[in-house]
Amino acid sequence: MSPLPLHSARWLINPRYKPAGNSSNDDAWDEITSWPGYAATPLVALPELARDLDVGGIFYKDEGGRFGLGSFKALGGAYAVLRMLQRTITAQTGETPSATQLRAKSHPGITSSITVTTATDGNHGRSVAWGASQFGCRAVIYIPADCSPAREAALAALNAEVVRIDGGYDDAVARCAGDAAENRRTVISDTSWDGYRDIPREVTQGYRVMAEEALRQMPGGAPPPGGAPPSHIFIQGGVGALPAAICGHFSGLPAKPRVIVVEPEGAACLYASAKAGTASAAPDPVYSVMAGLNCGSASPIAWEILDRNAFAFMTIPDESAGDCMKLLADGSLGGRPIIAGESAVAGLAALISAAHGARTPLGLGPDSQILLFGTEGATDPEIYAKMVGSLPIKRE
């Protein structure tokens, strides 16, 4: 195995952590697992890495193949678009069409008059645009100034109107919401704000499908279906919707896994929130090469869950992303070669640091079973090639 890259990481144990909670998410599970093209993404064991870090097991959930959109975000935005359209149609007609009926254009007069909109660094917008194209409404997607051309093209390929703004992700969120109010568009955001909570909550419910799949795929549990829960989950966060979904889903288990929320050093709004004890912004300037994690402000509804349910918060430097992408690409961690995008590997980078520098406070040891979520594949192949040194070509 290649030598592991050791980068300095910061960690903070959450003083407000509560060991028990509850969990239920049947609606999103039943809905999304019935969609055409649905398949559980693979959970890959990394035994060489587990041996090297002296822990019991490490499992990597590879989201690169999710619905052909390249990331776990496919589960959230599209699901929220569907639920919003169903609610609107029910309010106007008393009928609630299924996803299948909407795909077959059951209510074209209503859906074609609706425009959904969001801000994105790429992945969430792709999910919203995909939902809009399937269920028959229009989409206007706002991207920050530095969003890559390939990610813009992926949005346009789904028939979305793309608006590139002069500013960062948080400016795009504000501009999208302002334009939506003027143009009667419906915001389908993964982040929340005062008075805007229900749709982001539905987005988060979609992500929990990934968490449930992972739980069923973990080895050693009682069939059918279901594996033994992990002892630790290292999960990367942007605005926090993803780690909130993971915390929400796993907190109902009798033995609640320790969830460690990981962010880039340069965009650590959740770490800042943990220090402040309230949803907060990252210190300026906000920047990370990990585009999906490059967010300056925590989502308040995500923070409400993380506040009690995240066990610890960590930050990692940007340099660790490329190192971890290479380790996964060459297959030396013990599983098969894995194509991981730059926002997919923060959890892995944090685990490597923590296994050396924070074993005792995080409770890591030879019995630990660790779950990582590789949240995207090569969603921009050119950026991937630059960071890894080779093209994202699948090798089994």
Ligand SMILES: Cc1ncc(COP(=O)(O)O)c(C=O)c1O
């Ligand atoms: C690949 C990837 N991983 C993780 C995240 C973080 O998710 P959230 O912003 O919901 O915390 C994102 C966000 O866009 C992402 O695209």
